[in-house]
Amino acid sequence: MMEEISKLPLPEAFLSFLEENGIDPSIYKASDSTPRYLRLKPGSEDEVEEIEAEIKCKLEKVDWLPGFYSLPPDIQIANSKAYQGGKIYGIDAASGAAVSALKISPGDHVLDLCAAPGAKLCMMLDILGDSGSVTGVDVARHRLAACRTMLLKYSLGDRCRLFVADGTTFSLPPMRVDSVSRSLLNSESASEENDDKFREWTSRRPWKERKRAAKAREGKSSQPVAVSENPELIFYGRHAGVVGISKNELYKTMSDLEASSCGYDKVLVDAECTHDGSVRHIQKFENWGWTTLQRRVLDAERTDSLSLLQLKLLRNGFRLLKVGGLLVYSTCSLTVAQNEDIVEQFLKENASAELQEIEEAEGWPCKSGRIAKTLRFDPLTSQTSGLFVAKFTKLAT
């Protein structure tokens, strides 16, 4: 087997998986030449030359995506001052496109239902600046903790809340404007008597959270990711409408009817998937072992349960969207089962869901998916990692 693999770029089983799913294996041959991408923190535009000098490489502006630059795949940015100082983000251009498709406008309340590790969430917060809010949800505590670290590094957390929660059942409303004004009034005076009310977030984690995190670490190697029954808030910014309100207020869930009128303006469901479109992810299996690839990517049973998870995430994300809002469903898989099939099934069961043309995509180097209005990025066509994107709106019924 090893001999065969050393001759082939990818193992037979993976090639048959691609064939079964109608994916052209030659897209992986472009992997060596697929550039790396970075996004510039807004406000750092004048520092491009300095960054280029530091990483010793020219940054090519991505002409179809504002704020994005490409660089050769072998250039490392993690040790650079620009990266460590929070002036640049490592994020694939296709991921940037998925966020752009959401058309986030000032004041929007955005839900990111599979948020970790958070490259897209950071981009949303940068777009929103000093307005609106982003609620990030992820079932994996350690990944969401990494997202929190990123928010702090880029000083982006002011209008963000992060919940460890199951995205298929999450039901909390967006930050309420009245709670923000109340929280501003209360933030100074949140005193000992107000023990039930949230005070300003501190990086000193409460004892309970530390204990839970230690427990999760102990069980991590042998158990799948633990799904907490109730959402658990692991971060909130000063202007995220949390400071000064009580736990009862924060954890009050929305009914479907309430969600239609007071739900989120924009929802991203960047669903868990087999990651087969991510060239760099597939390449990692060379070190992790091809048997791991068999288990994690090709196993039919996993794929079936993943499809169900994807459908449930999409259903719940859409439930939390307000009428007239926009939802983007994306995966970094290129299989039809995890993309078009999910979209089709979802549309069949939701009379209020309408697939939308992604107007922003004019000039994007991508192809149409098998369903009109959906998009597919792949390394050959787009010079990016693989990504499927579909956009929906919620109609009044």
Ligand SMILES: C[S@@+](CC[C@H](N)C(=O)[O-])C[C@H]1O[C@@H](n2cnc3c(N)ncnc32)[C@H](O)[C@@H]1O
């Ligand atoms: C493709 S990744 C998301 C990447 C992220 N949007 C970003 O830009 O960095 C999928 C995420 O879904 C999370 N996930 C898996 N099952 C979930 C569930 N039931 N609810 C919420 N998140 C889930 C995984 O932990 C993983 O972090």
